Amino acid sequence: GENVEQHPSTLSVQEGDSAVIKCTYSDSASNYFPWYKQELGKRPQLIIDIRSNVGEKKDQRIAVTLNKTAKHFSLHITETQPEDSAVYFCAAAYTGFQKLVFGTGTRLLVSP
Amino acid sequence: DSGVTQTPKHLITATGQRVTLRCSPRSGDLSVYWYQQSLDQGLQFLIQYYNGEERAKGNILERFSAQQFPDLHSELNLSSLELGDSALYFCASSAPDRGFEIAGAGELFFGEGSRLTVL
Numbered sequence: 086g087e088n089v090e091q092h093p094s095t096l097s098v099q100e101g102d103s104a105v106i107k108c109t110y111s112d113s114a115s116n117y118f119p120w121y122k123q124e125l126g127k128r129p130q131l132i133i134d135i136r137s138n139v140g141e142k143k144d145q146r147i148a149v150t151l152n153k154t155a156k157h158f159s160l161h162i163t164e165t166q167p168e169d170s171a172v173y174f175c176a177a178a179y180t181g182f183q184k185l186v187f188g189t190g191t192r193l194l195v196s197p
Numbered sequence: 198d199s200g201v202t203q204t205p206k207h208l209i210t211a212t213g214q215r216v217t218l219r220c221s222p223r224s225g226d227l228s229v230y231w232y233q234q235s236l237d238q239g240l241q242f243l244i245q246y247y248n249g250e251e252r253a254k255g256n257i258l259e260r261f262s263a264q265q266f267p268d269l270h271s272e273l274n275l276s277s278l279e280l281g282d283s284a285l286y287f288c289a290s291s292a293p294d295r296g297f298e299i300a301g302a303g304e305l306f307f308g309e310g311s312r313l314t315v316l
Contacts, residue, residue, distance in 0.1 A: 117303075119304070119305075121305075127309075128307040128308065128309055129305075130307070134304070174239065184242065184252070184255070185230070186242055187239050187240040187242070188239060189238070189239040190239045190240075
């Protein structure tokens with residue numbers, strides 16, 4: 086069945102450093118890969134997404150890369166700030182309907 | 198504010214009981230999704246509806262059921278509750294015009310969640 090693996094489960098960085106979170110999906114037919122940020126006690130919110138016809142997408146300090154051959158995608162955050170501290174979830178959507186399967190999440194802590 | 202409304206926000210009940218969680222999607226959204234988030238856990242996909250019809254099912258227990266009504270609101274029914282059912286239940290909706298059958302999924306807008314505590 087559909088499965089999304091996410092690593093690491095926790096990530097601690099110093100303010101200004103870069104952070105990278107990696108995900109692997111199981112179904113080669115997956116075509117949509119969003120990233121959601123969930124702050125403590127809040128709802129998940131989309132921060133960036135990428136479709137299978139694109140290899141990389143960037144939005145200010147955030148970028149996502151996709152390697153369809155290896156079936157993995159990554160989130161890159163540069164110049165991290167304390168407000169980036171949150172849990173980040175990757176997800177993959179499967180062809181035919183909008184079923185989004187989420188990874189297990191990465192707790193990012195950015196220390197001042 | 199995402200535009201997705203979930204009620205109740207908090208619910209405390211006993212084992213063996215039954216509860217109903219309600220979700221109103223964003224105006225115009227036809228798809229509704231239910232996710233379960235246990236403490237320090239990820240988002241487990243339960244079920245998805247599109248314009249009143251079930252579209253996809255995840256790891257939803259037989260004790261759980263859901264439906265989407267003609268006015269597009271959805272209800273998640275949890276019965277014979279167990280301690281392990283304690284979790285945050287999220288509803289999300291998405292827009293109808295993404296051409297999802299062709300182009301794939303789009304952004305999900307999550308509600309604030311319903312926190313269920315089973316004692």
